[in-house]
Amino acid sequence: MSQKITTFLMFQNGDAEEAMTFYQSLFEDAKVVSLARFEPGEPGPEGKVKHAVFTLAGQEYMCIDSPVRHGFTFTPSISLYVDCASEEEIDRLYAALLEDRTPLMALGSHGFSTKFGWVNDRFGVSWQLNLP
Incomplete structure (x- = not known):
């Protein structure tokens, strides 16, 4: 299997699905490949994105709603x-x-x-x- 690098977006405010939907509305060649939500009793907010894969213009991305609050978020150093x-x-x-x-x-x-x-x-x- 050849190595693959995928951009991974971790959202801390439960915005993963809203962001993914917004980004897909901007690009014609966009789709959700997979979407798993937190179930009752799991360590994240029920119904929020546990793990998702989506594509924009043929490029694959992953995203989650982090169940853990971190002392960092996105930065323009990576865009x-x-x-x-x-x-x-x-x-x-x-x-x-x-x-x-x-x-x-x-x-x-x-x-x-x-x-x-x-x-x-x-x-x-x-x-x-x-x-x-």
Whole structure:
């Protein structure tokens, strides 16, 4: 079996399913591959995401709602980088992901690409959007 690396997103506020659904609404080629929920008596909030696998644009991701509170969360040091196919796509994704947030880098020409923007979405996940 060949080795595979998958991005793993750990949500601490019970937002995993909402985030997964939101991300799937942004990309045409997106689907839930598997979804397991916490059952009564298990160490997580009943009905929340115990473990899920989903795809966005052919890339696989995993996520959970952590039953344990940690002293950390997402950071822009790691981000999801999206090369967009059109100006319409980058504008749409930027607006949806930015929703009521302050951008890390405003959408525009920064000298290294035609159009680029960097945002933390409402779940704390960092996205870099690029129009090459």
